[in-house]
Amino acid sequence: MAPALSQRAPTITVVLLCVLALAVPARFHSWADWLQDKVSLLAAPIAQPLVLAGAWLRGAGTSMTDEAQLAYEEKIGFLESELLRQRQENARLTQVIRDLQSGLEMVRDQPVRVLQAGVFGYGTEARSPVLRVQAGKEQGVTPQSFAIAPGLQVVGRVVASAPRTCTLKPITARGGEALAGMVILSQGNPDGLRCTLSPTGEGTLRGPVEDRRDPATSASIEPVVGQTVRLDDPTWPKAARMLVLGRVERVEPSPDQPLRKVITVRPTVAGLDRLSEVVLWTPIMGEEARP
Amino acid sequence: MSRLGLVLATWVFLGLDLGLSKPLLELGASGVAPSFLFILAAFVAMCGTGRAPFWTALALGLLADLMADVGLTSPDGRAVIIGPHALAFLVGTQLIIALRGVMIRRNPLTLGFLACTGAAVSQIVLVAILWVRMIFDPLAISPTHDLLVGLGGALYTGVLAVPLALVLLPAATFLGLPSQQPRRFSRHA
Structure with a gap:
């Protein structure tokens, strides 16, 4: 009996694989996420040194040698984002006061937990680039977590988390979700041009910008190459608002509506899908947020 | 074959x-x-004999499945699908097994050629499987683009296999495979 089974094992295996590959929908493969996590952990000791070596050989985007300057630039970026957030918060509170007067409930602000983590692997498919990060549920990562890179550049959201690892999907990944953003027209002014950006699959985001006119002159207010675009998407945690999506690289007329503009935005950090480390921000919810 | 080495x-x-x-x-x-x-x-x-190439291709293909997230247009965003890479690896290595009999295995270029052709066939099978899955799964893929990328990757794999062969061929005995090094005073070439 045993020899017959061993002779048929390859055939049985191939049939089983064909069924899994061709007939079982993706939602029934979720058990494989557990296996992926375990394999990722096993591969991390050898993968991460190679990632760091690769980043060093590539001369990766932001130089980490001048740490003081980098910290200074980050501080400036943080203060700028905080300023815009506070001004936006002021505008929101004004509206809340008006809403309270008509009896609506107030929404509380949202503190975050910050965690720096290394990237130990990348999705091996060009069709779906993801980053595998050495931080998971045990370190407080939740489905609400998102990642940023130096300069408060938004990297992406956590799409899967295991006890000690998590998977990030970069905002520039092909097939990714559309993002609501804002083209900042002048420094410190949170009232910019709203836009909806989708990933192009070539490391950039592209999408239409709202058509707005100057009330004084009726001239069209248009985006300019080099302006900063910030995240202003209600589907993302509040803590992510006004973080950087990138800079306007190109402005073109919309093919469907020539009077409207379409912008191409390039992230300020090159190669979001090849970073060697990220900073994870996790909004702190409910009881945990109380002082 | 040495399982520990493998x-x-x-x-x-x-x-x-x-x-x-x-x-x-x-x-x-x-x-x-x-x-x-x-x-x-x-x-x-x-280089392998018996069922070793089959089970090795299967295992490596399953690892490739586990490491390759497939993008979805649904809110999940991505999924791990078991099977496509494993089948693709099996088909690719079967081609290599069919071709190896007419190749000089000691030559590093042989591994490059076999890896390139095997990977090309493997990518064609992989894209075909994912294309079929698009019937019932919301996959975020473009079959034509992915096929071209895959074939480019196969060529790249073949090129990279040549220098790696210089390491793998002497290490064949470590993996428990028949030595591919020429022996002095050997009766056979």
Whole structure:
């Protein structure tokens, strides 16, 4: 009996694989996420040194040698984002006061937990680039977590988390979700041009910008190459608002509506899908947020 | 065949795939990158005997499935699908087994050629499987684009296999495979 089974094992295996590959929908493969996590952990000791070596050989985007300057630039970026957030918060509170007067409930602000983590692997498919990060549920990562890179550049959201690892999907990944953003027209002014950006699959985001006119002159207010675009998407945690999506690289007329503009935005950090480390921000919810 | 040797080699090549293939060796932002796992599968298929190439290709293909997230247009965003890479690796290595009889296995260029052709067939099978899955799964893929990227990756894999053959051929005995090194005073060439 045993020899017959061993002779048929390859055939049985191939049939089983064909069924899994061709007939079982993706939602029934979720058990494989557990296996992926375990394999990722096993591969991390050898993968991460190679990632760091690769980043060093590539001369990766932001130089980490001048740490003081980098910290200074980050501080400036943080203060700028905080300023815009506070001004936006002021505008929101004004509206809340008006809403309270008509009896609506107030929404509380949202503190975050910050965690720096290394990237130990990348999705091996060009069709779906993801980053595998050495931080998971045990370190407080939740489905609400998102990642940023130096300069408060938004990297992406956590799409899967295991006890000690998590998977990030970069905002520039092909097939990714559309993002609501804002083209900042002048420094410190949170009232910019709203836009909806989708990933192009070539490391950039592209999408239409709202058509707005100057009330004084009726001239069209248009985006300019080099302006900063910030995240202003209600589907993302509040803590992510006004973080950087990138800079306007190109402005073109919309093919469907020539009077409207379409912008191409390039992230300020090159190669979001090849970073060697990220900073994870996790909004702190409910009881945990109380002082 | 030495299972310990194969496990160690798999661990190293998996690390190379995760840590070097896309981050360092990818051609720009094209997505064209080599597959270290397939090079190992091709080597075992070229030199292995019995069922070793089959089970090795299966194992390496399953690892490739686990490491390759497939993008979805649904809110989930991504999924791990077991089977496509495993089947693709099996078909690719079967081609290598069919061709190895007419090749000079000691020559590093042989591994490059076999890895390239095997990987090309493997990518065609992979894209075909994912294309069929699009009937019932919301996959975020473009079959034509992915096929071109895959074929470019196969060529890249073949090119990379040549220098790796210089390491793998002498290490064949470590993996428990028949030595591919020429022996002095050997009766056979």
